[in-house]
Amino acid sequence: MDELDAALVAELQADARLTNRDLAERVGVAPSTALERVRSLRARGVLRGYHADVDLPALGRSVQALIAVRIRPPARRRIEEFRDFATALPETVAVFVVSGGEDFLIHVAVADTDALYAFVIDRLTERPEVADVRTSIVYQHLRRPALEPLPARSVGATQPPASRHR
C-alpha cells in the first residue's frame, strides 16, 4: 500500500468504471502498470468488488429506515441466525452487527410507510428471538466519495518502497 496504490483505490472508489487507460493517466503511470497494481490490490483483498450506486426511489423504494434490534438471548447462534435471516430479506439494504444497547442495525428500503410497518411487525417481531425493535426513518444517506487511507500507523501495511525510476 504505497502512494500509488492509494491513488488507484481512491480513483476507483470515486468511479469504478474508469477505463484502465484513464485510470493510469489520472495517477500518472502507464496502463500496464495500473493494470498490474489493480490486480494486486484485488488479489490482496484491498479491492473487494465494484458496485453500482442505485437511486432507491427509482426502484420503488422511497422510504428508508434504520431498525435497531435487540436479540434475546444474545448468544452466538441466535445472533448468527438472525444476521443471516435479516441479510436475506429483500427489503434489507445492509446489516450492521453492533455493540451497545442493541445487537443489530438493519438498513431497509421499502415502498412506503405501510410497507415499513408491515416489515417490522410481520418479518421482525414475528421471530421469537427479537426482544426489542426501534425504528428510525432515514431522511438522507450521504456517503463519502472516497476513503483515503488514514495516517496509517503500523497496521498490516507493507513497507512503502522508495520512489523508483524516472
Added chain:
Amino acid sequence: MDELDAALVAELQADARLTNRDLAERVGVAPSTALERVRSLRARGVLRGYHADVDLPALGRSVQALIAVRIRPPARRRIEEFRDFATALPETVAVFVVSGGEDFLIHVAVADTDALYAFVIDRLTERPEVADVRTSIVYQHLRRPALEPLPARSVGATQPPASRHR
C-alpha cells in the same frame, strides 16, 4: 424501468466492472441495446455512479463505529451545518440523517479504539450544537449484493412495454 432495466441494474450492482458485452450477454440482449439502456438509466438518475468496495482494515481503518448524535436545537440550519461538517471528516464513511431519539448516525472507520475515542471527544463533542453522543462498535457490516425493485406499486415507474421482437 421494465424487466430489462431491472436486470441491468441488478447485474451492475453485483459487478460494476462488467464489460458491456458480458452485461448484454447476461441479460440476453445485444451489446448496443445494453449500452443504450444503461445510458438511459444513468441519464434518468437510476444509476448514480459506480464505486469500488474497499477493505477498510487494509486502509488502516480496523475499527468501525456508528455514532448517534443529538443536535440542540434541531433547527434546519444547525442540522445542515452539522451534516456537512460530519460528511467532510476524513474518518467518516457515511452519514444518516434520521428521525427518532437522535438526529444523526455517523458511520466512521478509524485505525483503533484510541482514534475512535479521539474522534468522539475532539471532533464531535467539541462542537456546541452536539447535545448527546452514543457510540456503538460495528462488528460486522453486511450488504446485499443486489437490490431488486420491490413489487413496485404505483411509484413513478413507466409502463413496462409489451415484449417485442423475436
Added chain:
DNA sequence: AAGCGTCCCGAACATCGTTCGGCACAGCGA
C-alpha cells in the same frame, strides 16, 4: 391497411485491455 413510433439488432471502426520483453534504479556483497 397503411402509417408511425418504439425497441432492438448487427456490422464496422475507433478505442481499450492485456501480454511480454526489456530497461532503470536501489541495494547488496565482494
Added chain:
DNA sequence: TCGCTGTGCCGAACGATGTTCGGGACGCTT
C-alpha cells in the same frame, strides 16, 4: 568501486471491447 540481482515500470503489439449508425420487426393508431 564494481558487478549482480530483484523490483517496478514502461511501451509496442495483438486481440477484445466500446460505440455508432442504418435498418428491420412489432404493436398501435387512424
